[in-house]
Amino acid sequence: MTDTTAAPAFRGASLTEPDARTRRRNAAERRFRLLGVGAVAIGLVALVILLGSILNNGLSAFRQTYITFPITLDAAVLDKQGNRNPEEMKKVTTIGYGKLMQQALLDALDEQGIDKGDLTDKEIMALLSKEAPADLRDAVLADPSVVGQTIPVNAFATSRLDGYLKGRVTMESATRDANISPEQLQLADRMEAAGLIEKRLNWGFLTRPDASELRPEAAGLGVAILGSAYMMIVVLVLSLPIGVAASIYLEELAPKNRWTDLIEINIANLAAVPSIVFGILALALFINTWGLPQSAPLVGGLVLTLMTLPTIIIATRASLKAVPPSIRDAALGVGASKMQAIFHHVLPLAMPGILTGTILGLARALGESAPLLLIGMVAFVRDFPGAPPQGLLDPASALPVQVYTWTQRADPAFVERASGAIIVLLVFLLTMNALAIILRRRFERRW
Amino acid sequence: MPARPIPAVLPAAFLTAMLAALPAAARDNIQISGSSTVLPYATIVAELFGENFDHPTPVVEGGGSGAGRKKLCEGVGEGTIDIANSSSRIKQSDIDLCTANGVTGVMEVRFGYDGIVFAALRDQPDFAFTPADWFRALSARVVRDGALAPNTARSWDEVNPAFPRHEILAFIPGTKHGTREVFDHNVLLAGCKETGAYDLYADAVQGDDDAKKKEAETRCLDLRTDGVAVDIDGDYTETLARVRANPAGIGVFGLSFYQSNTDRLRVYTMNGVVPSVDSIASGEYPVSRPLFFYVKLAHMGVIPGLRDYVTFFLSDEVAGPDGPLADYGLVPDPKLHETQALVAAERPMEPLSQ
Numbered sequence: 001m002t003d004t005t006a007a008p009a010f011r012g013a014s015l016t017e018p019d020a021r022t023r024r025r026n027a028a029e030r031r032f033r034l035l036g037v038g039a040v041a042i043g044l045v046a047l048v049i050l051l052g053s054i055l056n057n058g059l060s061a062f063r064q065t066y067i068t069f070p071i072t073l074d075a076a077v078l079d080k081q082g083n084r085n086p087e088e089m090k091k092v093t094t095i096g097y098g099k100l101m102q103q104a105l106l107d108a109l110d111e112q113g114i115d116k117g118d119l120t121d122k123e124i125m126a127l128l129s130k131e132a133p134a135d136l137r138d139a140v141l142a143d144p145s146v147v148g149q150t151i152p153v154n155a156f157a158t159s160r161l162d163g164y165l166k167g168r169v170t171m172e173s174a175t176r177d178a179n180i181s182p183e184q185l186q187l188a189d190r191m192e193a194a195g196l197i198e199k200r201l202n203w204g205f206l207t208r209p210d211a212s213e214l215r216p217e218a219a220g221l222g223v224a225i226l227g228s229a230y231m232m233i234v235v236l237v238l239s240l241p242i243g244v245a246a247s248i249y250l251e252e253l254a255p256k257n258r259w260t261d262l263i264e265i266n267i268a269n270l271a272a273v274p275s276i277v278f279g280i281l282a283l284a285l286f287i288n289t290w291g292l293p294q295s296a297p298l299v300g301g302l303v304l305t306l307m308t309l310p311t312i313i314i315a316t317r318a319s320l321k322a323v324p325p326s327i328r329d330a331a332l333g334v335g336a337s338k339m340q341a342i343f344h345h346v347l348p349l350a351m352p353g354i355l356t357g358t359i360l361g362l363a364r365a366l367g368e369s370a371p372l373l374l375i376g377m378v379a380f381v382r383d384f385p386g387a388p389p390q391g392l393l394d395p396a397s398a399l400p401v402q403v404y405t406w407t408q409r410a411d412p413a414f415v416e417r418a419s420g421a422i423i424v425l426l427v428f429l430l431t432m433n434a435l436a437i438i439l440r441r442r443f444e445r446r447w
Numbered sequence: 448m449p450a451r452p453i454p455a456v457l458p459a460a461f462l463t464a465m466l467a468a469l470p471a472a473a474r475d476n477i478q479i480s481g482s483s484t485v486l487p488y489a490t491i492v493a494e495l496f497g498e499n500f501d502h503p504t505p506v507v508e509g510g511g512s513g514a515g516r517k518k519l520c521e522g523v524g525e526g527t528i529d530i531a532n533s534s535s536r537i538k539q540s541d542i543d544l545c546t547a548n549g550v551t552g553v554m555e556v557r558f559g560y561d562g563i564v565f566a567a568l569r570d571q572p573d574f575a576f577t578p579a580d581w582f583r584a585l586s587a588r589v590v591r592d593g594a595l596a597p598n599t600a601r602s603w604d605e606v607n608p609a610f611p612r613h614e615i616l617a618f619i620p621g622t623k624h625g626t627r628e629v630f631d632h633n634v635l636l637a638g639c640k641e642t643g644a645y646d647l648y649a650d651a652v653q654g655d656d657d658a659k660k661k662e663a664e665t666r667c668l669d670l671r672t673d674g675v676a677v678d679i680d681g682d683y684t685e686t687l688a689r690v691r692a693n694p695a696g697i698g699v700f701g702l703s704f705y706q707s708n709t710d711r712l713r714v715y716t717m718n719g720v721v722p723s724v725d726s727i728a729s730g731e732y733p734v735s736r737p738l739f740f741y742v743k744l745a746h747m748g749v750i751p752g753l754r755d756y757v758t759f760f761l762s763d764e765v766a767g768p769d770g771p772l773a774d775y776g777l778v779p780d781p782k783l784h785e786t787q788a789l790v791a792a793e794r795p796m797e798p799l800s801q
Contacts (some may be wrong), residue, residue: 093499095764130771134498173710176569212490213707214775291526294478295506376480380490382497382504383476395476395506408509408682410487410707 054419060166061420064202065157069108072150084144097133112194129156131218159216159413209382216413223381227297227396234301243312251320271310278307279371294376295395304365315357319350352443359436363429369400399425474525477505481515481532492760502752512625520545523745531741534625552744555796558766560778562702562727563734566712568694572611574715580607582638584615585676587669590644598671616696618689621680629736631668639667703776727778761787
């Protein structure tokens with residue numbers, strides 16, 4: 001007995017007065033609790049800082065500054081033949097439309113009695129986005145009957161003016177800015193007072209394609225959202241049947257031997273393989289060997305399928321395993337074949353778990369960017385991909401990749417848009433995760 | 448030639464079924480890849496091109512000059528790109544790769560110049576640099592009392608008594624950047640010769656003049672490794688972020704990047720010349736480089752719109768002094784009309800002279 005010498009210390013110890021050892025143990029527990037609270041707090045603070053900075057930078061991307069003024073679409077300029085034939089009207093380039101717009105803007109300023117200061121016509125025109133003439137040209141070519149009429153235009157303001165209304169650009173910074181001058185901002189102040197300039201909700205951020213560095217105000221997520229959606233369709237169509245079939249075979253039908261063990265270990269390992277590895281595989285196999293096009297959502301979908309499959313297989317096998325053997329036994333007992341037992345009883349009961357696993361796998365695939373960089377989805381794509389199935393081979397972008405490309409652009413306005421894109425991506429991810437939780441809550445059965 | 452899919456596994460079978468459902472269509476968009484310095488210019492032209500022509504907007508990808516040229520030389524056919532953007536001249540190794548893969552006619556198009564500027568945050572002190580100052584600040588060894596000695600300067604006033612007392616910290620492009628070559632050649636090597644270090648290096652070598660020249664040029668580019676010169680392997684946004692985190696630092700940027708961020712950055716002169724589109728076009732500002740793109744002539748007339756795109760890119764209204772590219776910071780090529788003639792004739796490039 002080693003503690004015979006220590007034992008007398010305990011004799012006569014009070015139940016209400018904790019002795020030194022109890023106090024030490026209690027203190028250790030308190031410290032551990034505090035550590036736990038601290039760990040959670042650090043996590044929460046990090047989350048708040050992250051979300052706070054993203055929301056702070058990005059929410060303004062959903063509102064955009066517009067300049068509104070009437071424009072007379074002069075038939076003598078836009079349609080020299082006068083037969084409203086879009087094919088012939090295409091000869092007028094955006095430069096021609098730009099001149100028309102410049103005149104209309106100057107006329108609008110004169111009509112409202114706004115003092116133009118010492119600014120040249122070109123400097124006033126610089127307040128308008130370079131996208132504006134292109135939008136007008138598209139609108140006219142889509143509906144040639146408007147030629148000759150006076151229509152109101154809602155044009156984007158240039159990103160610096162937009163930044164001024166959002167507080168990113170100030171009079172002081174404009175004195176040093178090569179792209180805008182304080183005089184231009186003063187004119188903008190007068191135009192705002194006259195109601196020509198207004199900040200409004202910008203649906204274009206979600207629907208328009210990407211834009212070059214000269215017109216960040218026009219850049220939108222349209223092509224990226226569509227590209228991501230196409231990829232998710234490909235992933236869903238391929239990975240759900242393949243994943244479920246593989247899991248059913250492995251879980252219910254396959255013999256337990258060395259081969260199935262090997263396959264199982266490999267699937268578990270594949271789930272942990274860095275995603276860039278799948279990108280390299282896709283580049284070598286799908287693009288270089290099979291000759292599929294670059295930047296295509298189909299290829300992106302195939303890579304993400306490979307990446308998602310292990311996750312789906314693991315989730316599906318877990319939910320198949322969770323169905324009690326008594327269900328199978330009962331089905332087999334009343335004379336069902338093995339296949340009937342699986343498809344009539346086991347699979348429906350496992351379905352909520354399978355769907356949850358699939359949705360979580362899709363959510364991970366949606367946020368994945370690394371493998372897409374290797375297959376050309378990081379490109380500047382301005383044309384919307386066509387309708388599937390052909391559209392699956394058209395070039396497109398993807399949401400996480402769009403965030404990446406925007407953070408690399410030189411113009412500060414793209415910082416705001418990159419954060420806006422992150423918000424959109426987070427909303428999609430939250431929706432998918434919420435859907436998974438709802439499915440699990442509603443349909444999950446406990447045995 | 449793409450191999451036929453092998454339906455060895457289930458996914459392949461699915462894919463074959465899906466592909467069979469797709470009507471085979473010829474590629475109708477131009478595909479461009481390469482330098483991230485040229486990328487903004489190429490996207491601006493692509494955007495204008497898509498807007499004003501009946502062809503789809505070209506798909507433009509970054510990834511680096513070397514990677515772009517390698518992709519161009521992968522072969523001829525729809526699966527390969529049409530144009531490689533490059534911020535440095537094509538190398539003999541690329542041409543050899545092209546020849547090996549059957550890409551014979553490659554047209555070299557120089558469309559303008561890019562200035563490389565030294566800039567710091569707005570509130571930093573004033574400097575008027577010369578290449579010699581940069582060599583004395585960043586080189587591994589400097590000339591002291593007529594001999595080469597390890598560089599120990601910590602403050603700019605040790606480099607040049609005319610400068611204020613200010614910590615030396617420089618963010619320079621990493622070695623894989625095309626910008627670094629220009630920095631090495633036009634700043635460090637020039638400074639090396641100016642300070643006499645070049646001659647000291649050359650004298651120390653035994654052998655003929657060629658060996659001396661080669662050795663001296665390599666030694667001149669040795670940078671100090673004590674953390675004063677920081678290589679940036681990312682793009683200029685990373686350099687800007689580093690300069691903002693270390694306000695004492697001076698960064699190396701492209702002229703166009705600086706022009707988009709003039710409200711935050713101040714630019715320094717080199718040999719007393721302020722970098723601008725004009726001073727670079729006239730050749731007064733010493734640190735600049737030509738920008739190129741390389742066109743695969745075998746795709747001309749096969750990929751719709753390729754000829755139009757190249758002609759449009761080089762037109763006066765796009766690449767000229769009043770065009771959108773100059774607005775963004777491109778230094779227009781004074782010999783643009785020669786390049787236009789070259790493009791009109793679709794003349795493949797001559798073998799490299801070296």
